[in-house]
Amino acid sequence: xxHDDLPSTGAWALAQRLQxxxxxxETLVRACLERIAEREPLxxxxxxxxxxxxxxxxxxxxxxxxxxxLHGLPLGVKDLIDTADLPTAYGSPIYAGYRPxxxxxxxxxxxxxxxxxxxxxxxxxxxxxxxxxxxxxHNPGHTPGGSSSGSAAAVAAGMLPLALGTQTxxxxxxxxxxxxxxxxxxxxxxxxxxxxKSLAETLDTVGFFARGVADAALLAAxxxxxxxxMPGVDTAAPRLGLCPTPDWSLADADTRAAWAQALAVLAxxxxxxxxxxxxADFAALAPLQxxxxxxxxxxxxxxxxxxxxxxLSAPLQALLAEGLAISGAEQAGMRAQVQALRRPVxxxxxxxxxxxxPSAPGCAPAGLQSTGxxxxxxxxxxxxxxxxxxxxxxxxxxxxxxxxxxxRDGDDHRLLAWAAWAMQRxxxxxxxxxxxxY
Amino acid sequence: xxHDDLPSTGAWALAQRLQxxxxxxETLVRACLERIAEREPLxxxxxxxxxxxxxxxxxxxxxxxxxxxLHGLPLGVKDLIDTADLPTAYGSPIYAGYRPxxxxxxxxxxxxxxxxxxxxxxxxxxxxxxxxxxxxxHNPGHTPGGSSSGSAAAVAAGMLPLALGTQTxxxxxxxxxxxxxxxxxxxxxxxxxxxxKSLAETLDTVGFFARGVADAALLAAxxxxxxxxMPGVDTAAPRLGLCPTPDWSLADADTRAAWAQALAVLAxxxxxxxxxxxxADFAALAPLQxxxxxxxxxxxxxxxxxxxxxxLSAPLQALLAEGLAISGAEQAGMRAQVQALRRPVxxxxxxxxxxxxPSAPGCAPAGLQSTGxxxxxxxxxxxxxxxxxxxxxxxxxxxxxxxxxxxRDGDDHRLLAWAAWAMQRxxxxxxxxxxxxY
Numbered sequence: 113x114x115h116d117d118l119p120s121t122g123a124w125a126l127a128q129r130l131q132x133x134x135x136x137x138e139t140l141v142r143a144c145l146e147r148i149a150e151r152e153p154l155x156x157x158x159x160x161x162x163x164x165x166x167x168x169x170x171x172x173x174x175x176x177x178x179x180x181x182l183h184g185l186p187l188g189v190k191d192l193i194d195t196a197d198l199p200t201a202y203g204s205p206i207y208a209g210y211r212p213x214x215x216x217x218x219x220x221x222x223x224x225x226x227x228x229x230x231x232x233x234x235x236x237x238x239x240x241x242x243x244x245x246x247x248x249x250h251n252p253g254h255t256p257g258g259s260s261s262g263s264a265a266a267v268a269a270g271m272l273p274l275a276l277g278t279q280t281x282x283x284x285x286x287x288x289x290x291x292x293x294x295x296x297x298x299x300x301x302x303x304x305x306x307x308x309k310s311l312a313e314t315l316d317t318v319g320f321f322a323r324g325v326a327d328a329a330l331l332a333a334x335x336x337x338x339x340x341x342m343p344g345v346d347t348a349a350p351r352l353g354l355c356p357t358p359d360w361s362l363a364d365a366d367t368r369a370a371w372a373q374a375l376a377v378l379a380x381x382x383x384x385x386x387x388x389x390x391x392a393d394f395a396a397l398a399p400l401q402x403x404x405x406x407x408x409x410x411x412x413x414x415x416x417x418x419x420x421x422x423x424l425s426a427p428l429q430a431l432l433a434e435g436l437a438i439s440g441a442e443q444a445g446m447r448a449q450v451q452a453l454r455r456p457v458x459x460x461x462x463x464x465x466x467x468x469x470p471s472a473p474g475c476a477p478a479g480l481q482s483t484g485x486x487x488x489x490x491x492x493x494x495x496x497x498x499x500x501x502x503x504x505x506x507x508x509x510x511x512x513x514x515x516x517x518x519x520r521d522g523d524d525h526r527l528l529a530w531a532a533w534a535m536q537r538x539x540x541x542x543x544x545x546x547x548x549x550y
Numbered sequence: 551x552x553h554d555d556l557p558s559t560g561a562w563a564l565a566q567r568l569q570x571x572x573x574x575x576e577t578l579v580r581a582c583l584e585r586i587a588e589r590e591p592l593x594x595x596x597x598x599x600x601x602x603x604x605x606x607x608x609x610x611x612x613x614x615x616x617x618x619x620l621h622g623l624p625l626g627v628k629d630l631i632d633t634a635d636l637p638t639a640y641g642s643p644i645y646a647g648y649r650p651x652x653x654x655x656x657x658x659x660x661x662x663x664x665x666x667x668x669x670x671x672x673x674x675x676x677x678x679x680x681x682x683x684x685x686x687x688h689n690p691g692h693t694p695g696g697s698s699s700g701s702a703a704a705v706a707a708g709m710l711p712l713a714l715g716t717q718t719x720x721x722x723x724x725x726x727x728x729x730x731x732x733x734x735x736x737x738x739x740x741x742x743x744x745x746x747k748s749l750a751e752t753l754d755t756v757g758f759f760a761r762g763v764a765d766a767a768l769l770a771a772x773x774x775x776x777x778x779x780m781p782g783v784d785t786a787a788p789r790l791g792l793c794p795t796p797d798w799s800l801a802d803a804d805t806r807a808a809w810a811q812a813l814a815v816l817a818x819x820x821x822x823x824x825x826x827x828x829x830a831d832f833a834a835l836a837p838l839q840x841x842x843x844x845x846x847x848x849x850x851x852x853x854x855x856x857x858x859x860x861x862l863s864a865p866l867q868a869l870l871a872e873g874l875a876i877s878g879a880e881q882a883g884m885r886a887q888v889q890a891l892r893r894p895v896x897x898x899x900x901x902x903x904x905x906x907x908p909s910a911p912g913c914a915p916a917g918l919q920s921t922g923x924x925x926x927x928x929x930x931x932x933x934x935x936x937x938x939x940x941x942x943x944x945x946x947x948x949x950x951x952x953x954x955x956x957x958r959d960g961d962d963h964r965l966l967a968w969a970a971w972a973m974q975r976x977x978x979x980x981x982x983x984x985x986x987x988y
Contacts, residue, residue: 196853210651217748220852301885306748306850310655313742337849339877411775412744414658415634440776447739448960522886 118143119270123185124343126273130184132522137184137228138257139169141221143385146188151269154252156245157262158232158271159191160198161231169228171226181334183226188266191232192239192259193318194307195219203235203244203259204310208418218276218335225334233262233275236483237282239311242425243483248290250511254476257287257318258483260321265290267321274331280312280405281493282472282486284319285516288483288501290476292512293321294531296328298524300496303335312408314447315401323531325500332528340357340525348527351384353464355518358395359487364474365466366507369517374468374504377537383432388467389455391456393449400446402429403434404494410435419489427468451496455494461520466530469518475511488516493504498524500531504538552730556581557708560829561623561765562781564711565694573618575608575622575666582624582668582709591709592690592872595700596685597711598636599669607666619772621664622800622910626704626713627807629670629920630677630697632745633657633757638746641673641682641697642860650980656696656756663772671713674921676851677721677749681921686728688949690878692914695725696761696921705759712769713759718750718843719931720910720924722757723954724940727915728922731951732979734766736962738934741773750846752885753839753931763970770966778963784924785967790820791902796833799923802912804945805953811943812906812953815975826905829894831887835929838884841872841879842932845881849875889930892959904968907956909939913949926954936962938969942976 118126118140129135152158166186173184194200194212214220220231234244239259244263247271248254249359256265258279267275276500277284277298298387305316310400316337322328326343333341341481348526355369363371410417410432416424416430426431455510462465469489477484492499498521503514517534519527556564556578567573583601590596604624611622632650634639638859639645657667672682676749677697686692686709694703697716702725705713717721717735726733735757743754756773760766764781772777794801794809801809813932817823848855848870854862855870862870909927915922930937936959939953955972957965 196857207651212651213645214646215853217850217852220856221693221849224852224856301752302882304748304751304846304849304852306751307853310742310744313744314739333876333878336878337845337876338882340879407775408742411659411742411773412655414652414655414662414742415745416604418658418662419634419652441769441778442776443774444740444776444962451960522882522889524882 114145115139119147122323123273124324124330127185127330130526132177137173138167140184141166141170141186141228141230147269147271151249152272155247155249155265157233157266157269159201159232159234159262159441161230165197166228166230171317173226176246181330182222184270185227185274186230187222187227187233187428188233188263188272189219189229190235190260190263190275190277192235192278192309193219195229195232195381198229198232198414200232203237204423206416206423208475212307214307216383217304219307219441221335230272233266235259236261237425237428238279238309240409240515241427241433241483243480247480248476253481254478255290255483255509257290257476259283260287263321263455264288264293267293267323273323274327277319277321278308279317279319280315281495282489285489285499285501286484286486287469288321288503289471289513292503293323294325294328295319295321295501298332299498299521302524305411310412312405312412314408315405325528325535329528332524338525341528343532345529347526347533348528349381349383349533350465352378352382353386353388353460353467355388355390355467355469357469357491358390359398362473362487363470366474366513367470369427369513370505370513371516373540375414378472378534381537388460388464391453391454394491396449397453397494398487401490401494403438404443404446406431406435407438439495454495458521466527467518469516471514471516475507475509475513492518497521498527502525502535502538504530504535551762553581553801557585560761561711562768565619565623565768567937569616574610576605578622578666579604579608579666585707586709588711593685593687593703593707595671595704595707597670597672597700598785600636603635604666604668611664618663619768620660623665623712624668624710624945625660625665625889626671626701626710627657627667628673628698628701628713628715629746630673630716631657631714633667633670636667636670638670641675642915644854644861644862649743652745654815655742655934657745659773668710670882673697674699675863675866676747677716677718677750678847678869679865681918685918686914688730691726692916692949693918693921695728695914697721698725701759702731703725705731707762711761712765715757715759716746717755717927717931718753719839720927723909723927723937724922725925726941727757727909727951730941731761732763732766732941733757733759733939734770734825734966735937735958736770737936740962748850750843750850751848753843761885762949763808763966763973764896767966770962776963779966781970782787785964787819787922787971788822788903788968789901790816791824791826791898791905793826793828793905793907795926795929796828796905800911800925804912804951805908808943808951808953816972819975821873826898826902829891831891834887836925837930838888839928839932841876842881844869845876846881888988892933896959904965905956907954909952909954913945913947915950930956935959938965938967940973940976942973
C-alpha cells in the first residue's frame with residue numbers, strides 16, 4: 113500500500129485506517145519521523161522527539177488489540193504539559209531537563225485512547241511572550257505564532273497529525289491562524305488542567321491543533337468523553353452572527369479580504385446571517401483579559417519569581433511586574449466586569465448559532481522576535497467561550513489565514529459541527545492549507 | 551517575656567507581635583515544635599515535620615528585616631500541595647517520597663510574605679475518601695474530618711496557627727467543623743491552583759484553617775493581594791438569610807441546638823433575619839456535585855488509573871469507576887444545571903447579605919474509617935461560593951461544632967467581615983474552641 117499521503121492526511125481518516133488495520137501504527141510513526149528528519153532542522157518545532165519510544169509504543173499497539181479511538185495516532189504535546197517519560201521544560205531554562213513524576217491528565221487520557229506521544233513541541237517561555245526557536249512552515253522568516261508555536265508548526269508541516277496546546281490569551285487560535293491549521297479552544301473548564309503548568313488561573317485552557325475540523329473533534333470527544341463531539345454528525349445550516357469586534361480597525365487588508373471571501377461563500381448558505389450587536393462594554397474585554405492575565409501570572413509564577421528571577425526573560429519580568437502592580441481588589445473588580453458581560457454575550461446566541469470573528473490582525477508577521485498580537489482572541493478567552501480557527505485563505509504574501517467561529521458556553525459540540533459545515537464550503541476537500549514546500 | 555500563650559494565640563495577634571519584634575520567629579517555631587512533640591504521637595496530623603528547616607528559616611527571618619505580613623508565622627501545608635523542599639505524597643503510596651520541582655503558587659506566596667512551612671499535613675488519598683491516620687484532637691476516637699484532616703487537627707491542637715487545605719466537596723468546612731477551628735473556602739477561582747494536585751477541575755478550591763476569622767482573613771489578603779480582606783474592617787450588621795438547605799432532615803440534635811443558639815444570639819442583632827426561599831432545583835446541587843466530582847476525578851487521575859491502579863484504595867477505585875460511567879455529555883448537562891442555578895442563587899443576595907447554613911450533619915463521627923458526610927458543603931462547592939465555618943458550639947458529647955456563613959460570588963471580603971461580626975457575638979473573646987486537653 114502506498115502511504116505517501118500520510119503527512120497530509122487528517123487524524124480522523126488516519127484513525128479509520130488504523131482501526132481497520134489497513135495502516136500500521138509503526139508505518140505512520142515512521143512517516144512522521146521521516147517528515148521530521150526533512151523539516152525539523154529548519155522549523156525547530158520540537159523541544160524533544162522521542163523516536164525510539166514512539167516506535168516501541170507503535171509496535172506494541174500493532175501487536176495488540178485496538179486500544180481506543182486514537183489507536184496509533186502520533187501526538188505532539190506542548191512542552192508546557194507534563195509527560196512522565198519525556199523532559200518538560202515549560203519553555204524556560206529554569207526547568208531544563210525536568211522530568212515530571214506523572215503525565216498530565218490530558219496526556220494520560222490521549223495515551224489511554226491509544227495515542228503515541230511522538231515528542232514535546234516548543235512553547236514560548238511559560239506560554240507568555242518570549243518566543244522559542246520555531247519558524248513558520250509557510251515561510252521560515254515569519255513567526256509561527258505563540259505560545260503553542262511548535263504544535264501549530266508541526267501539524268502544519270505534516271510532521272504530526274495532532275498536537276496539544278494551551279490558550280490563555282490567544283495561544284491556540286493565533287498560531288493555528290499563522291500556520292494554516294485548525295485550532296480548537298474548548299470552553300473553559302471542559303478539559304482537565306492537572307499537570308499543565310499554570311499561567312493564569314481563570315484563563316488557561318487546553319486546546320489542540322489538527323488538519324481538519326473532524327480531527328479536532330475526534331480528540332475533543334476522547335478528552336471530554338462527550339460522544340456528541342465525534343465527527344460525522346450532520347448539522348443544519350447555522351444562523352451566522354457577524355462579529356468583527358470593536359478591534360476591527362486593527363484587521364489588515366488580508367483579513368478584510370478573508371472576511372469578504374467567507375461572507376460571499378457562507379452568507380447565501382447560512383440559515384441566517386446578520387450583524388451582531390455587541391454589548392457596549394465589550395471593547396473592555398481585551399484590556400481586561402490582558403490585566404487579569406498579568407495579575408494571575410504574577411501569582412502563578414511566584415516560585416519562579418522568588419528563586420529564579422534572573423532566568424526569566426525581560427518581557428516576562430515586565431509582565432510579572434505589571435501583574436504585581438495590580439491589586440487583588442482591582443482583580444476582583446475586573447473579574448466582576450467580565451462576569452457582568454457573560455449574560456449579554458450569552459444572549460447573543462438566542463439569535464445567532466455561532467459568531468464569525470477575526471482570528472488575528474493578519475497573516476504571520478515577519479521575524480521571530482514576536483509571536484504576533486492576540487488582541488482578537490483576548491475577549492473570547494476572557495469569556496471562556498469555545499473557539500475554532502478555520503484555515504481557508506491566503507494573504508497577498510502567500511501566507512495562510514482564516515477566521516474563527518465562536519460558540520455558546522457549553523455548545524462545543526455544535527460549534528465543531530458548524531465549523532465542519534463552514535470548512536466544507538470555504539475549502540471543499542481540503543483538510544489543511546498545505547505549506548508551499550508540500 | 552512569657553510565651554505560654556503561643557499555642558492558643560491566633561495568627562493575626564502573633565503577626566502583630568512578630569512585626570513589632572516582640573516575638574522572635576524562632577521562639578514561635580520552638581513553641582509549635584514543643585506542642586508537636588506532645589500531641590503529634592497521638593494525633594498524627596503531619597505527613598512530614600521539618601523542624602530543622604523551620605528553625606533555620608526562623609533564624610534567617612529573625613536576623614533580617616520584616617519580610618511581609620506573614621513574617622515568622624509557622625504554616626502547615628496539606629500534603630496535596632507541592633513543596634520544593636519537602637516530600638509531597640498526595641496521601642497516596644504512589645507518590646511516597648516524591649519531591650516536586652517547585653513550590654505550589656500558594657506556598658510560594660506565603661513564603662514570599664514571610665511564612666515558615668513547618669510541615670506537610672495529612673490528606674486523605676488524593677483528597678478523596680480514604681482516610682489518613684489523623685485523629686480528632688478533641689477525642690482521638692473520632693475522625694478529624696477530611697480531606698484536609700491534618701491541617702484542621704494541627705491548628706485545633708495548637709501545633710500550628712495556620713494551615714492550607716483544599717475543598718472539592720467539603721474538605722475545608724467539614725474538618726474545620728469537626729475540629730472546632732475557623733475554615734475559609736474562598737470563592738472559586740480566587741486563588742491560584744498551580745502545584746495543587748488536581749482532583750476535579752471545576753470544583754477544587756484552596757482554602758485554609760485558622761484559630762479566628764481575623765487569622766483566616768490575614769492569609770486570604772496575602773494570597774489574593776486584596777487588602778479589603780485584611781482583618782479589622784468594621785462592618786455594619788448583616789441582613790442574615792437562614793438557609794438550613796433541603797438536606798436539613800440530616801441535621802442531628804447537636805446541629806439543631808447550635809442552629810437555635812446562633813439564632814438566639816444573632817437574630818436580635820442582625821440588620822434583618824429571614825428565611826431564604828431557595829430555588830426549587832437547589833436540592834439537585836448536592837447530587838450534581840457528587841457526580842461532577844466523580845466524572846472529573848476519573849479524568850484528573852487518568853495517569854494514576856493507568857499506571858498504578860492496584861495502589862489506589864478500593865473506595866477510590868469505586869469513585870473512579872462511578873466517574874468513568876458518567877459520559878462527557880452527561881457532565882456537560884450537569885454543568886449546565888449548576889450554571890442555571892447560579893442566577894437564582896445570586897439573586898438571594900439582593901435581600902440577604904450572608905446565608906447561615908449547616909456545616910455538617912453533626913459533630914465528628916466516632917471511628918477513623920470515615921471522614922464524615924460533606925452533604926452540607928456540596929451545594930456551595932458546586933456553586934463556587936465563598937464559605938466560612940464558625941466554630942462556636944459543642945455537642946452533647948463535648949465535641950465542637952458550628953455553622954457556616956456563605957457569601958455572594960466575589961464578596962469574600964464582606965463575608966469575612968460578617969463572619970468576624972458573628973463570631974464576636976457567638977463566642978466573644980474566643981479565637982478557637984480549645985480541645986479538652988488544653
